[in-house]
Amino acid sequence: MDVQKKKLDSILKTLDQRYGTEKEGFLHEEEWQLLAAIMLSAQSTDKQVDEALPGLFSRFKKAEDVAEASQEEIEGYIRSVGLYKNKAKNLKKCCSQIVHEFGGQVPDSIGELLKLAGVGRKTATLYLADAYGIPGVTVDTHVFRISRRLGWAKGKNPAEVELELQKVLPTDHWNRINFQLIYLGREICTSRKAKCELCPLAEWCPKIDPQGTP
Secondary structure (H helix, E strand, O other): OOHHHHHHHHHHHHHHHHHOOOOOOOOOOOHHHHHHHHHHHOOOOHHHHHHHHHHHHHHOOOHHHHHHOOHHHHHHHOOOOOOHHHHHHHHHHHHHHHHHHOOOOOOOOHHHHOOOOOOOHHHHHHHHHHHHOOOOOOOOHHHHHHHHHOOOOOOOOHHHHHHHHHHHOOHHHHHHHHHHHHHHHHHOOOOOOOOHHHOOOHHHOOOOOOOOOO
């Protein structure tokens, strides 16, 4: 085993041990509810989303219910999440598209998912991973920052870093690298000042400090 492969294996094993290999999923019974939860999670904490979901899904049982509701009513159920007004607008339009353009079924391909309001590549990739276990690397601000610090990627935007990570990481780690690096990024490898003395990956990290984040 070469040095770089051994280093990568050590990092991945450490992340698995510290943060686990399975992400705790959002409350949902229907596919549209899972997509909605992931949409709400952008720029919000899991706690904020978890606070909103029971009431939201108790009121709206089907995508049709959301599509037919007013934006103001939807806003009332998701005030705990960041950017709730814009998310309510997108959620209403997204559910309308699911009903009228996709026969009430959430699309199961990246290309079709990206046609939905409020669904970007990150949301689509996370949805396919959580709903079907389809491997995909999701690059948010934490993954972008930490993967560059670790020397796994040099890309200047999330799309470039995604492609680099697909080449570096074993496929069975694609889905879990996102939540593992999110936890590491929130707890230790923060954007403002990394707490390198506390980092479980310190011995393998070249401590590259990228210029800016997406």
